[in-house]
Amino acid sequence: MEILRAYDLTQTVWSAAQLSGVDPKTVQRYLNARDSGRNPFERARRPKAIDPYLDKIEEWVDESKGKIRADVAHGKLAAMGFGGTERSTRRAVAEAKTAWKAGRRRTYRPWVPEPGMWLQFDWGEGPRIGGRRTWLFCAWLAWSRFRVVIPVWDCTLGTLTWCLDATLRAVGGVPTYLLTDNAKTVTVEHVAGIAIRHPEMVALGRHYGCTVATCVPFDPESKGGAEATVKIAKADLVPTSANLLAHYDGFADLAAATRQWCERVNQRVHREIGTRPLERLAVERGLLHRLPEQPYALALGERRHVEDDQTIRWGSVRYSTPPGHAGTQVWCRVAGDELVITARTGSGPAEIWRHRLSTPGNPRILAEHYPGHPDGRAVLAPRPRPRSAEEIAFLAIGDGAERWLIEAAATGASRVRSKMAHAVELAALLGPGLVDQALGMAAAAGRFADGDLASIADHLAAGRAAIEVVHADEAHSIQPGTSGWQQFGR
Structure with missing residues (x-):
């Protein structure tokens, strides 16, 4: 210039x-x-x-x-x-x-979705838990931007149907279209560029009153929203060196992390719409169709009745279920080499357990499903049920009396009823608390002779400390020791 x-x-x-x-x-x-x-x-x-x-x-x-x-x-x-x-x-x-x-570049028209019309979903690979692969089912309502992420072990047809049912119940209704990618669980094949829909997906659409549609391959208008949800969910939930997340100890930790993530992103102001997705969902719910009370059968599997022993039968094999489901109906389906058991809970159908498939004659009974049955042997250790006035008076002394009766019966002690009556008399004289403690010590030491209870009670009544009980077994002997001879001759 x-x-x-x-x-x-x-x-x-x-x-x-x-x-x-x-x-x-x-x-x-x-x-x-x-x-x-x-x-x-x-x-x-x-x-x-x-x-x-x-x-x-x-x-x-x-x-x-x-x-x-x-x-x-x-x-x-x-x-x-x-x-x-x-x-x-x-x-x-x-x-x-x-x-x-130049001049041949494809132009894209922005997609302006309508409320209550579109729900998109896609799959993303989740973190490995115990060396096992997991998947993230990611869905979002296109208008309100409300997101739902569900972790699962596989992406089979049954699991997909269950995830769709859980998603629709989470958003509170059914949109007009369910849009996804051309996976084999949705599209069987393409003929002359036309997608041939999976028959089960067509039946699912009839059950919920919607249309399952697939996007055009390599088309960002129909694929962008769902793929963006998958990308964001994986970036925040899958441990990498970038986000510094720790590895998950179990599947329950991953499920809790996904719930917290959904709550956070749905309550955060979305950059595109300028408001919280949860607030827009309240508006969009008024335009969604009503959900059927029962989920689509394929989502859950075959119905089974839980017996009083908390087991179901599948393929002539008994499988245990967690507590609280006895006498109810559950649904079972096979996913890989596992039996998936789904039950109805307060928040809708939920997976309650997975068993490895077994063969007839080899039941799958887990100890954690029976917390009130230690080692599965509660039948061999029945609880006392007093019937006569003497039995009621004896067991009313306390827990020590119950332990004394169980141990005395197991060791075959003689004259049990007369010793129970003697314990009731001692309780009247010395107080039930002291006699209950004496009965507990007698049961622990295995002392069921005629004068043993009175001797222990006298010891406690004199104010002497209760010493550690020593059992006569392979590790402890009642024979006098030779330690006193160690100083002899020195």
Whole structure:
């Protein structure tokens, strides 16, 4: 600008050059660029050795629809007599591809969804738990941006149906369309570009009153929302070196993490809509269809009755269920080499347990399903049930009396009833608390002789401390020791 201002002042090239401190040729070059309307900083293209071959390069790029590689084009040019370097060819091919793509670039129209119309879902690979692969079922309502993420062990047809039912119950209704990718669980095949829908998905749509649709392959308008949900969920839930998440100890930890994540993102202001998705969901629920009371059968599997012993039968094999489901109906389905048991809970159908498939004669009975039956042997250790007045009076002394009766019966002690009556008399004289403690010590030490209870009670009544009970077994002996002889002769 100083050069041009100096020329406008003097109207002489030599004078402008002296004022601005540059060569007169530089002044003349800037004047010519300004007079021709060109950018003064843009130099004119110099002739290159590859210029005679540019038409051929453009022809190759057009015929290949921009797919030809620069090294392939250089080989052809070298055979035609081009003696330049491959670097020159790469630059020429890149310029030709840029010019060819100009005007052919696909334009996208922004998708403006309607409330109550679209729910999109897709799968994402979750973290490994105990070396086992997990999956994240990710769904979102396109208008309200409300997201639902459910962790599962597999992405089979039954699991997909169960996830869809859980998602619809989480959003509180059914939209008009369920949009997803062309997985084999949704689309069986394509014929002439037309997706052939899976029969079970068609039946699912009839059950819930919606249409299961699939997106066009490689189409960002129909795939972008669901894939963005998967990407965000994986970034926040799958442990990586970037998010510094710790590995999950169990599947329950992953399920808790997904619930917390959904609560956080649905209560956070969304950048696109400028409000919280949870608030928009309250509006969109008014336009969603009503959910059927019963889920689609494929989502849960086959119905089974839980017997009083908390077991079900599947393939002539008994499988135990967690407490609280005896006498109810559950649903079972096979996923890989596991039997999935689903029951109805306060928040809807939920998976309550998974068993490894077994064979007839090898039941799957887990000890954690029977917390009130230690070691599965509660039948061999019945609880006392007093019937007569004497039995009621004895067991009313306390827990020590109950332990004394159980241990005395197990050791085959004689005259148990008379000893119980004697204990009731001692309780009347010395108090039930002291006698109960004495009965507990007698049961622990295995002392059931006639005078043992009175001896222990006298010991406690005298205010002496209760010493540690020593049992006569392989580790402890009642024989007098020889430690007293160690000092003999010293």
